[in-house]
Amino acid sequence: MNIIDIINKKRLQQSLSYEELDYAFSGYLRKEVQIYQMSALLMAICINGMNDQEIIDLTNIFINSGDILDLSSVEGIKVDKHSTGGIGDKTTLVVAPIVASCGVKIAKMSGRGLGFTGGTIDKLESIPGFKTSLTSDEFIQELKDLNMVISSQTKELTPLDKEIYALRDVTGTTESYPLIAVSIMSKKIASGADKILIDLKVGSGALIHNMDDAKKLATIMQKIGHEFSKKTEIIISNMDTPLGKNIGNSLEVLEAMEVLKGDFDNDLGSLCILIATKLIGLAKNIDDDAAKKEVLEVINNGSAYNKFLAFVKYQHGDINALKVSDDTITIRSDQEGLIKHIDAKMIGEISMLLGAGRKNKDDLIDYTVGVVLHKKENEYVKVGDVLCTLYVNKIKNDFDIKKAFLIE
Ligand code: URA
Numbered sequence: 285m286n287i288i289d290i291i292n293k294k295r296l297q298q299s300l301s302y303e304e305l306d307y308a309f310s311g312y313l314r315k316e317v318q319i320y321q322m323s324a325l326l327m328a329i330c331i332n333g334m335n336d337q338e339i340i341d342l343t344n345i346f347i348n349s350g351d352i353l354d355l356s357s358v359e360g361i362k363v364d365k366h367s368t369g370g371i372g373d374k375t376t377l378v379v380a381p382i383v384a385s386c387g388v389k390i391a392k393m394s395g396r397g398l399g400f401t402g403g404t405i406d407k408l409e410s411i412p413g414f415k416t417s418l419t420s421d422e423f424i425q426e427l428k429d430l431n432m433v434i435s436s437q438t439k440e441l442t443p444l445d446k447e448i449y450a451l452r453d454v455t456g457t458t459e460s461y462p463l464i465a466v467s468i469m470s471k472k473i474a475s476g477a478d479k480i481l482i483d484l485k486v487g488s489g490a491l492i493h494n495m496d497d498a499k500k501l502a503t504i505m506q507k508i509g510h511e512f513s514k515k516t517e518i519i520i521s522n523m524d525t526p527l528g529k530n531i532g533n534s535l536e537v538l539e540a541m542e543v544l545k546g547d548f549d550n551d552l553g554s555l556c557i558l559i560a561t562k563l564i565g566l567a568k569n570i571d572d573d574a575a576k577k578e579v580l581e582v583i584n585n586g587s588a589y590n591k592f593l594a595f596v597k598y599q600h601g602d603i604n605a606l607k608v609s610d611d612t613i614t615i616r617s618d619q620e621g622l623i624k625h626i627d628a629k630m631i632g633e634i635s636m637l638l639g640a641g642r643k644n645k646d647d648l649i650d651y652t653v654g655v656v657l658h659k660k661e662n663e664y665v666k667v668g669d670v671l672c673t674l675y676v677n678k679i680k681n682d683f684d685i686k687k688a689f690l691i692e
Contacts, residue, residue: 346470349444353476364477377540384432410651414601487524489628528552532654
């Protein structure tokens with residue numbers, strides 16, 4: 285076999301066999317295939333796509349590139365959730381304690397953010413002392429003790445995804461739905477849960493920009509789940525505008541805690557309740573109404589909030605030491621009218637420039653900075669009303685954030 289023939293086949297829109305995909309991708313992990321060759325293959329895949337069999341084969345190759353977490357010693361159905369990423373998405377911090385309080389085990393390995401999208405691990409690390417790196421034994425023990433655990437992904441799990449993801453990020457090949465499906469599903473399957481819920485984000489602040497691609501991605505992810513005997517449910521949610529009000533690591537932890545304390549009558553709360561309801565339904569085989577009743581009960585009786593506090597303590601975090609910057613810039617409207625749109629991508633980029641996100645993989649982030657929206661879409665504003673507050677630290681700049689608000 286020859287890597288150039290494989291690249292040419294994909295360039296000519298022909299499909300690749302399991303052996304050819306394995307030769308190229310496993311060869312890349314072993315450093316037998318060069319970075320420029322893999323870059324060319326990824327671009328050919330990005331342009332010409334993959335058929336279902338190729339996507340399933342490549343998922344298999346990704347899973348088998350590393351360890352598979354065995355959760356069979358933990359009793360009961362284990363669930364996992366994944367979001368394809370967006371601005372202000374702190375749903376995991378809310379959903380996991382709710383699900384665990386309902387008696388369902390939720391085992392989640394999460395990633396860090398890159399660029400303008402945030403990652404759950406960065407948000408958790410904004411809590412002083414919080415330990416995100418766990419051994420497999422620690423991961424399993426916490427799942428048994430608390431019904432929930434969230435850790436960073438170990439090096440041993442799907443190492444091929446790590447290599448390919450990093451290369452996609454710098455070769456303009458992130459927005460390929462077959463490659464997204466392989467990346468997400470291989471990680472979820474290797475993480476050991478029985479049932480999976482994917483929150484697929486669509487919009488300007490997401491990887492997927494239109495409904496057509498979202499539907500194709502949803503269908504293939506369900507097919508992959510079925511192939512590996514992991515029931516997979518997909519919800520599609522909007523990412524044209526930020527989710528919730530706070531963007532930035534510590535700020536997002538604070539907002540998640542507010543939802544858990546009962547402030548859920550808003551976009552963030554509604555999405556968290558929907559995801560938790562679906563996960564409970566999947567695990568207990570009950571309908572949405574019965575599952576939602578359980579979800580609301582554990583929020584209203586305080587057990588979900590207490591579960592969050594217990595989880596933070598278990599992973600050595602000190603929630604009372606959580607800090608946001610006390611240096612702020614207030615942004616006021618110079619127009620009167622209805623807020624027609626708040627651009628998720630622009631808000632995410634400004635938050636990143638303030639220090640809340642990384643431009644490059646190894647950049648340090650500032651947990652204390654970010655943006656708090658005081659107005660959301662479809663609210664009316666007068667001249668002088670506060671649109672948002674920037675929490676700043678070293679970079680004291682408003683980056684003309686008003687441009688993110690379309691007021692008419
Ligand atoms: N999230 C992932 O883990 N992988 C992708 O390719 C896109 C989003």
